[in-house]
Amino acid sequence: MRSILALTTALLLSSSALAQQLGWTNIKGYGFAADGQLVQFQQLLIDTDSGKVLARGDAIKQDFPDAVWQDGQGKAILPGLIDGHGHILGLGQNLMQVELRGTQSEQEAVERVAAFAAQHPEQQWILGRGWNQVLWDNNEFPSTALLDEAVSDRPVWLSRIDGHAGWANSKALELAGITKDTLDPPGGRILRDEQGNPTGVLLNNARQYIGAVLPEPNEAEVLQALEAAFAELLSLGITSVHDAGIDSSLARLYQRLRAENALPLRIYAMLSARNSDLQDWLDQGIIDDELDLLLIRAVKLYGDGALGSRGAALLADYSDQPEHRGLLVTEPDRLTAQMQATIQAGFQANVHAIGDRANRMVLDRFEQLASNEQLALGRHRMEHAQIVSPQDIPRFKALHVLPSMQAVHATSDMNMAGDRLGVARLRGAYAWRTFVDQSSPIVGGSDFPVELANPFHGLHASVTRQDQQNQPVGGWLPEQRLTLTEALRSFTRDAAYGAFQDERLGSLAPGMWADFIVLEQDPFAIPPEQLWQLEVLQTWLASNKVFHRE
Template identity: 65%
Template sequence: MLRFASLACALFTCSLFTNSVSAAPVVLSDIKGYGFDTERQLQQFSVLVFDDASGKVLARGDTSLVQQYPQAKQLSGKGKTVLPGLIDGHGHVLGLGQYLAVAELRGSDSEQDAVNRVAQFAKANKDAPWIIGRGWNQVLWPTKQFPTTALLDEAVNDKPVYLERVDAHAGWANSKALALAGITKDSIDPPGGEIIRDSKGNPTGVLIDNAMALVEQHIPPADENAQRRALNVAFSHLLALGITSVHDAGVDTDTVKLFQQLAAEQKLPLRIYPMLSARDPQLPEWLAKGIVDDPTDFLDIRSVKIYGDGALGSRGAALIEPYSDQPSQKGLLVTQPDKLTQIMQMTIDAGFQTNVHAIGDLANRLALDRFEQLVPEDKRAASRHRIEHAQIVSPKDIPRFAKLHVLPAMQAVHATSDKNMAGDRLGVARLRGAYAWRSFVDQGSIIVGGSDFPVELANVFHGLHASVTRQSQDNQPEGGWLPEQKLSLTEALRSFTVDAAYGAFQENSMGTLAPGSWADFILIDRDIYTIPPQQLWQTEVEQTWVNGKQVFTK
């Protein structure tokens, strides 16, 4: 079981945990340390000195540092590898906590398998008014076809069931849920959404993108106590994985206010960089208040998440040309072009970072066009606007990211998850601009690395493995998928540390372990620079430290 450090002692003495306000420096020696300098170049060190009162790194270097701090607490890392605290540049914190409390469908190998899991969950949660689940992926099933209400109704017919696809861009409902939502043969598809229908026009139970809201609006909302519990579950999970900071991609007012309450109560155990949701009706009020620059960097509020299109797996990613495996479809624009322009203009004018979800090449082009139109040339570099995912980009649009100083915020694990279906969806030609990390890095673009949890597992070492090998964890395909887009380990590590920090205007305070930065770091069970790349995903975190305090021990 994972425990917080206050309940257990690992490599270090228990006295460290009880003296949390001491101003004495702490010298951590006998380590294999890796960090970065102000030029983003890799630095190695064997001693790290930090102040556990201010939470700042004081120095790093070789064993000569030990003698320079004779009054310091002396701690031994016992030869363990130390890395900067990992930063996930695109995740969903509340969603993760809620995900850990619903039916787990990730990895189900057939529709029947998914239904069996739902039935077991329903049996164990008889008092639940709704059965909620997440994680199914029809691409992994033998038929590769969307599911229907039929099997789901056989398993649960006395209460509504709603199951999100793994990418959260499609939902699967039973007949009870469809009836509660009033979805019938005569229902009209909402803009930016689709009700999947059978040959007779009847709803099958699957809803794409904006159509999901037809059911979701009827699910009873969680109260504040339930949300707090979910957040705490997510915090514990993330800290156990060595994640000390998260860019929370698309947060509504209630959740931001909850983060603010937790911060005021000093109950945020890791750093949160929330992107205000463009869907939130209170966005104009947030923008009018201006940027919130937290001197502790636990809760900096200065960005907005705007939704451009859907996802590739559900054919909701907006493409310039039709899908290769379904020529009648080009995907969905979740936010229509005129509305996209309006929201981007409002956000940019307020001085907030503008982060546009764009997976398909059309959605990426529309976002780039607007950044070019709306952001004055002399403000582009300083604004650090982002495109979240930048997954399928026309090769001629890739250089525009560098020209416009737009940051690609990419998730390495999406490539290894999607490799079995991306070629079918896109065809060979479009793959030249898909999951193109090397193309971005070679032109000087800074990649903000992330996982998109809970769409994918919140494990940065899976992302490092995918970046370096372009393989699944069973080392397939041999040589890697689209191997010309591989990154070096240092490039990949940068994307989850200092480069992710850059994507939140925080590179001077975290992600490097340089003197003056926050003492956010992790101890891991192996030296990632000396093991075969295929083993990177197996790395385990033994300790996590935030602000010079140990917050997790294995």
């Protein structure tokens, strides 16, 4: 971690070596006003001593003659982007594992695993992520057979793209003690063949069998993964991440890195409700930071699974699997107790809910557990809110519950959502426009490493409802598209609102932290279908340049 520590310390001290006031002219600047309206400006002035924005406008240079001004050469400047739902350590670890995203068949996935295993003979376990059987030629879950042919001497464990299912070889099943006689755990399922033998795919809570025997990474490995993730995120223009569901050891490590001035971006951390010592954290109270580099005041709770693996909890049967309605991964009474403890401690309750049954269940509990005033102050969130009964969508506004949604999930899921749900239930699916029209701020994000961390992919999906091949023509459920202004707000000001930071982050307004990014192209001046191709030239955090593209 030495490089991150050295980098961050240097950046924090760099203001003493620079002019106190730095300004840009001839830029295409965008920010937000206090009412959420888009503000455009041609000049921006920052203070390197305080790390904050001093002024923005079209003719402010004359008012600050002692500042050092530079020509922005017509480049675009946006507020630093905020990913409202990601997994930093998971991203870093994913960057060092087998990448299975984009495979077109089980055979192709296995070939990647075999190649990785051959290149890394020192690794005791072969780990990977990103497979999606919906995109494969046979559209079926994989099995141990091909994996065993490729790697039989070491355990293999491969997470599905949504993280709610895993694929193991026989060696991994053996180490985990999974046999024909192993029972499905509550909230989980072991897929089996006609003879009842495990096929190698474990859904939701059944993954815990493998988790129990996976070697824990040591601190050096964790720090290496974090460093890789931080570098990746800054290169994408992400200056703040809402880290969704961290364990106690990672929370303590973040605290240590913050004390060492070794956090190069902002982290809004959600404690996992699965932490055995959660109550101790709640009793300790909110962990704040005057520099807004680390804030711990939220708990990530877990309602159901994911749609792709048919784990999302639905009110009616899956259209493509009769008599199956998904899984609740937390027993309802336990979820109630966790939500109650979180709310009573003054923490924000952010509940994973994808299916319409899970969303309704969580909304019911918010209504039962807190007064309207408590709900308004708590800014509690529904993480994903993908499939919501149309009659429940207004309840988000009435109960002050924020939809925390990841736009790329829609374009990733559109090839199977209709099969899973049928036409009628799609009216409440990925319903961004409906939420925005009722004035529910959307906390935008990507859910990396489930999806790629690139926020411009999310902006593109929000505006077009298309994949990067411009399909389907006209967009999928196009009535739910957002404008570019609305989409950008979800990744900046509204995401900051979802972290109680909207008065300090996300708008690039005077008095706020000078977190911003520089782009070669103006996103408001290019065709929407090109948004996903935008690249960040520079990333600035609190008036310090933390990334520069060579």
